[in-house]
Amino acid sequence: MKRIVLFLVLIAGISFSAEAQGEYGFGVHASWGANWITSFESYERFRASYNEVAAQNSVLAIDKELDKLGRGYARTFFFYSRLYSAMYTELTFGLCRNSTEMTFANNQARKIEHQRFDLDFLTGVGIPFGDEDDQMFGTVAIGIGMVASSANFRISYRYSDGHYSFGEERSINGIYLAHTLKPQIGIRALVPVLPTVSIFSKFSVMGTIFKKDDTFFYADHGKGTDLSPHSGTTTIPEDYSKYYNGQSTVDDPKVYANFSGISLQIGIALSIQG
Secondary structure, three states: OHHHHHHHHHHHOOOOEEOOOOOEEEEEEEEEEEEEEEEEHHHHHHHHHHHHHHHHHOOOOEEEOOOOOOEEEEEEEEEEEOOOOOEEEEEEEEEEEEEEEEEEOOOOEEEEEEEEEEEEEEEEEEEEEEEOOOOEEEEEEEEEEEEEEEEEEEEEEEOOOOOEEOOOOOOOOEEEEEEEEEEEEEEEEEEEEEOOEEEEEEEEEEOOOOOOOOEOEEEEOOOOOOOOOOOOOOEOEOOHHHHHOOOOOOOOOEOEOOEEEEEEEEEEEEEEOO
16 A cells, blocks of 8 residues: 555656746656754644643653654655756655654653645756756756645554554544645755766755644544544644643634744656656
């Protein structure tokens, strides 16, 4: 199943660009790297509240509190515009994942995983270099655009035997989904190593300009065990203390997708001339 998903991801991103001469070209590329969530204020309020409640009420000794989501990994599979084009338009599909765990003395843990499927659109200009006739050419380019993200929180509980449960026996277990649109600026470089083959690198910054991004709403339980109907909250409360003590109201703030971050990736690019 994972191979099928990766194949669909590979063919899902297609872009093309027109050069000044009216020619078209495209290439295939795969990259891996890291992403950092530099700001996620809504989640941070939930995290601080959850740590406080756990410290005050847990019957188990806490070995490690929930951390900031911080650094995670990023993978991108896409087609991109012609390498020697001074102007380009790029449509990419990528996956980013960050996670943290609160661990207890009996080897149990609360796991929170944040995952994003990003569809990026960038357009910009670059400086080409190399010999196009020998197909040994590259470019350094900068672009601006938007990122459409389908983001989710996967909240589970790990038991002493090592299995993770998304079931209703633990509060806020489940998968929560949100969609959001954010601005992005990116710098990419392609350095030729063989004819039509280049080393690809990209640095991008994703921000937020909207006052209120989408709230994370309960979507489904995870795969595996404990797939009973969800009986808890349909959102993630920012103030977990009020939720824990049964004082929540429908107007209380919920965790929403006001994250921003940076990504650094490196990979292999294969150009296909058109």
